Amino acid sequence: MADKVGNGDNATASVRIPSQYVDHHRRQIKRARVSSEVLDSISSLPDEILQVILAFIPTKLAIRTSILSRRWRHVWSDTPSLSFFGGRCRLDSGSIDKTLSRYTARKMMSFELLDVSSLIEAELDIDSVLTGKLNTSFLQTIVLKILEKVQNVEKLTFGGNFLKALSHADLHGFPFPKFKAKALTLDTTISRYVISGIVRVLQNSPELKKLTIRTMDCDAIKEENLDKYLLDLYGWNPYQCLEAKVFGNIYRRNVESKHVALRSASMAICFILYTLLTIIFAVSLSLSLSVINARKSRKRAVGFFHPFTNDGGGGERVLWCAFKAIQEENPDLDCVIFTGDHDSSSDSLARRAVDRFGVHLQSPPKVIHLNKRKWIEERTYPHFTMIGQSLGSVYLAWEALRKFTPLYFLDTSGYAFTYPLARIFGCKVVCYTHYPTISLDMISRVRQRNSMYNNDASIAKSNWLSTCKLVYYRAFSWMYGMVGSCTHLAMVNSSWTKSHIEVLWRIPERITRVYPPCDTSGLQAFPLERSSDPPKIISVAQFRPEKAHMLQLEAFSLALEKLDANVPRPKLQFVGSCRNNSDEERLQKLKDRAVELKVDGYVEFYKNAMYRELVELLGNAVAGMHGMIDEHFGISVVEYMAAGAIPIAHNSAGPKMDIVLEEDGQRTGFLAETVEEYAEAILEIVKMSEIERLKMAESARKRAARFSEQRFCEDFKTAIRPIFTGPLK
Numbered sequence: 001m002a003d004k005v006g007n008g009d010n011a012t013a014s015v016r017i018p019s020q021y022v023d024h025h026r027r028q029i030k031r032a033r034v035s036s037e038v039l040d041s042i043s044s045l046p047d048e049i050l051q052v053i054l055a056f057i058p059t060k061l062a063i064r065t066s067i068l069s070r071r072w073r074h075v076w077s078d079t080p081s082l083s084f085f086g087g088r089c090r091l092d093s094g095s096i097d098k099t100l101s102r103y104t105a106r107k108m109m110s111f112e113l114l115d116v117s118s119l120i121e122a123e124l125d126i127d128s129v130l131t132g133k134l135n136t137s138f139l140q141t142i143v144l145k146i147l148e149k150v151q152n153v154e155k156l157t158f159g160g161n162f163l164k165a166l167s168h169a170d171l172h173g174f175p176f177p178k179f180k181a182k183a184l185t186l187d188t189t190i191s192r193y194v195i196s197g198i199v200r201v202l203q204n205s206p207e208l209k210k211l212t213i214r215t216m217d218c219d220a221i222k223e224e225n226l227d228k229y230l231l232d233l234y235g236w237n238p239y240q241c242l243e244a245k246v247f248g249n250i251y252r253r254n255v256e257s258k259h260v261a262l263r264s265a266s267m268a269i270c271f272i273l274y275t276l277l278t279i280i281f282a283v284s285l286s287l288s289l290s291v292i293n294a295r296k297s298r299k300r301a302v303g304f305f306h307p308f309t310n311d312g313g314g315g316e317r318v319l320w321c322a323f324k325a326i327q328e329e330n331p332d333l334d335c336v337i338f339t340g341d342h343d344s345s346s347d348s349l350a351r352r353a354v355d356r357f358g359v360h361l362q363s364p365p366k367v368i369h370l371n372k373r374k375w376i377e378e379r380t381y382p383h384f385t386m387i388g389q390s391l392g393s394v395y396l397a398w399e400a401l402r403k404f405t406p407l408y409f410l411d412t413s414g415y416a417f418t419y420p421l422a423r424i425f426g427c428k429v430v431c432y433t434h435y436p437t438i439s440l441d442m443i444s445r446v447r448q449r450n451s452m453y454n455n456d457a458s459i460a461k462s463n464w465l466s467t468c469k470l471v472y473y474r475a476f477s478w479m480y481g482m483v484g485s486c487t488h489l490a491m492v493n494s495s496w497t498k499s500h501i502e503v504l505w506r507i508p509e510r511i512t513r514v515y516p517p518c519d520t521s522g523l524q525a526f527p528l529e530r531s532s533d534p535p536k537i538i539s540v541a542q543f544r545p546e547k548a549h550m551l552q553l554e555a556f557s558l559a560l561e562k563l564d565a566n567v568p569r570p571k572l573q574f575v576g577s578c579r580n581n582s583d584e585e586r587l588q589k590l591k592d593r594a595v596e597l598k599v600d601g602y603v604e605f606y607k608n609a610m611y612r613e614l615v616e617l618l619g620n621a622v623a624g625m626h627g628m629i630d631e632h633f634g635i636s637v638v639e640y641m642a643a644g645a646i647p648i649a650h651n652s653a654g655p656k657m658d659i660v661l662e663e664d665g666q667r668t669g670f671l672a673e674t675v676e677e678y679a680e681a682i683l684e685i686v687k688m689s690e691i692e693r694l695k696m697a698e699s700a701r702k703r704a705a706r707f708s709e710q711r712f713c714e715d716f717k718t719a720i721r722p723i724f725t726g727p728l729k
Helices: 019-039 047-054 059-067 093-102 128-133 136-149 160-171 192-203 223-234 238-256 261-296 314-329 346-357 385-403 416-424 440-448 463-484 495-505 549-562 581-596 611-619 635-643 653-659 675-687 690-707 709-725
Strands: 002-006 012-016 081-083 110-112 121-124 155-159 183-187 210-214 299-305 334-339 366-369 406-411 428-433 489-492 511-513 536-540 571-576 603-607 623-625 646-650 670-672
Touching (some): 136 160, 155 160, 160 192, 183 192, 261 385, 299 314, 299 385, 314 334, 314 346, 314 635, 314 709, 346 611, 385 416, 385 463, 406 416, 416 428, 416 463, 428 709, 440 463, 440 495, 463 495, 489 495, 489 709, 495 653, 536 549, 536 611, 536 635, 549 571, 549 623, 549 675, 571 611, 611 635, 623 635, 623 675, 635 646, 635 653, 635 690, 646 653, 646 675, 646 690, 670 675
Parallel strands (some): 081 110, 121 155, 155 183, 183 210, 299 334, 299 406, 334 366, 406 428, 428 489, 489 511, 571 603, 623 646, 646 670
Antiparallel strands (some): 002 012
């Protein structure tokens, strides 16, 4: 053998290699081939033998043989056994799932997991890629083997696919181990393919304390595949099998299980309801017995429900005049007053009627003192005052009627919510209503979002708050109508009040108008001539927010500014009573405002004046102011007119409809609405000639004669006579 090598342009040379070297090299190559075939002779063994060999080592090590050569790539996947032991090989659910997804053996002889005896919590599910392996071998060797491993775990969580596998195993009749789990969580959608597995798990969990079912979306086994599998391979109809085997058991399990938290919760709810019903029954029985005993012990008397007997307003005058009228009409009836004023006694109230109002009673009243009056006071309810005071009046009336149950319950304060209760106690209910607790005008103002004393500016500015208040007012007006209709007789004090009560209570046949008593006879004795040095303007009203004292003060200040320098400066006299601390604060603010307006030298305040002092002040006044909007009647306006003082009243309700009307074609006073209109009326009266003033004052006095105390007593007796002479039930 020779090889040629070029050297130079055309020079050549030949080298010869000895033949013995070539033969030696060939022998070495042949020997290497024979050695390689001998060393890899294990690869020539059949797959079945190789798989048996691989079955003796952990599966993760067996998988590593796939990298030896193409021959070994898929040998491990058909091994008859799988072993997952930790050792130095870290195992997790992902690696096990991946291993099972590549496993292709037709039959598995054994399945070994790592030691889980120390676990206290386990979560089991089957990856969606394994759902096609639901055969008998898979169920016996893997699923049930896993259950045996975790039967001592206290907290178990089963996924949807795992439950479907358990249902499949249940259909094959495979035995399930007993579980010691105390808490079981099922992450699955509820369908017929998981119910059987759930039932078997619950039946085999005698120590179960808590069951949690979390409905969730998951990689579910396709139901149509499972149906086909059951029908084709086993000849079973899944609907029939699952219904017969599952639904009958599930109902029995739900009834018999006493470890599930749902049953404990139901028992707790039942116990609470039973306790509440028992309490309600006991309270109802106690109240019923109280009412029955009170009805049996009714006294032949008239009970006047008037919690504030020291308010000093027109309502108190109505109380004493009505008291006197009943004593004259039915002298055999006892007259009792329910009051919250604990300093009031029979003698003190009789003296007060004379000193304050000039009403002489035939005999002093009997007094029942009430301890729960705070529940009807305005300060108790900063919000939702109407409904709060109304419901509070029911509680107060309950106290009153428990202490003394009369045959006749006569409300002179306008607490309509007490009427149904009085009817329950067997009383005939009579009321004298000065004004409705809620009127159609109040609802209209809220709807129109007008700011007033009963509609705060913050509410009026808000559409949402106004809507809520409108709903509240309408609901209250409905309730007010229901309770008001329980009265046997409703006397009202004016045309305006009558029109509203008829609409709200819907009992026009039981409603009659009785004008309130005004001391016109005594006041008419005053001469009409008045001193004009200085002219005096009087305002008589309780210091309540709706009486609009601030408007009168500002109108008076504006009139002084416009008054000519040569005209005498008038004086404004505020006369009224304070019921509580709120009224006291209101009076102080009025005094402070007079200082701010620099008219404090022309304004005088008379708080809680006695009747004699009030009469004297009225007899010296040339005019009288009244500023309340929608004043139900206006006793003070009538008193102005009777005393010879020209009235200036708000152009609404009682003064407009009943009082300040023309008499024999002559004006009897002024009606105004704004500060400017009140100021103009003051200026006109102050500048008026004496002849013009006397002519108007005389017409006003004649008009006031229609509202005398004598006229009230006659109308009052006529109204109550059918009720007091009618049969008692």
